[in-house]
């Protein structure tokens with residue numbers, strides 16, 4: 020049986036990945052970790068093994084891996100694109116020093132690693148539509164710079180030390196259990212909360228800003244399927260484009276309106292996040308993921324919207 024460590028376990032993805040993997044591998048075999056004192060009092064921490072862990076603390080990371088005999092790390096601890104522009108140095112410390120620590124610990128303890136990358140690896144010079152798996156990557160956000168550097172570092176550790184490192188380039192993630200923190204695609208989550216609570220939403224991106232999205236059940240399934248895929252079949256291993264829904268704020272609002280007819284959207288553009296969004300692809304080509312390990316998302320725009328409104332509606336009652 021696997022022994023898994025999840026870093027950044029209280030974030031948007033971790034909050035749902037922890038119970039998902041505990042269901043699969045057994046609660047005792049999935050160790051969640053977070054860096055804030057208050058993380059100890061969360062459901063994720065109370066329902067199974069939990070360690071306080073600051074990812075920039077290399078010794079503590081090695082101690083946790085050693086103590087729990089970890090063989091697989093889902094390394095989710097990361098700062099996102101908008102937060103990164105506020106404090107590039109803090110982003111570099113968490114995203115790059117943190118990843119470097121994980122790779123070094125994985126080398127010592129021979130762990131497999133899941134590393135989530137992002138559409139942020141692409142920049143204004145990348146093809147805008149159906150951006151290919153392998154193409155020019157010159158990102159202009161510090162977050163994108165860290166993710167493209169992270170992908171290269173993971174490749175290096177695979178070829179130099181033979182570590183089994185796999186990863187996905189996530190587009191915006193839509194989910195109902197935990198809010199995203201400090202991303203450019205956060206509008207696609209906030210819109211649901213405000214639609215349910217207030218019947219209206221003020222969006223910080225322009226109405227026709229196109230960015231791909233993916234719904235949490237597909238995020239979880241994708242990560243697990245990639246980690247369990249036959250390594251012989253993986254040509255790209257680390258950093259597969261994945262996508263499910265190509266959407267703009269205007270299209271998403273129209274879909275929500277089908278369920279909440281009085282719903283209204285208006286716009287108050289945040290120049291920082293708009294500039295980041297403008298530098299990213301409109302849509303991704305995820306055919307390499309489909310071909311090499313059978314990526315097949317279940318949720319399109321209509322199904323995701325229906326499910327989000329139902330699940331979140333219950334939660335916010």
Ligand code: AKB
Nearest residue numbers: 099100137202203204
């Ligand atoms: C962000 O908006 O920063 C993230 C991402 C696309 O990686 N959600």
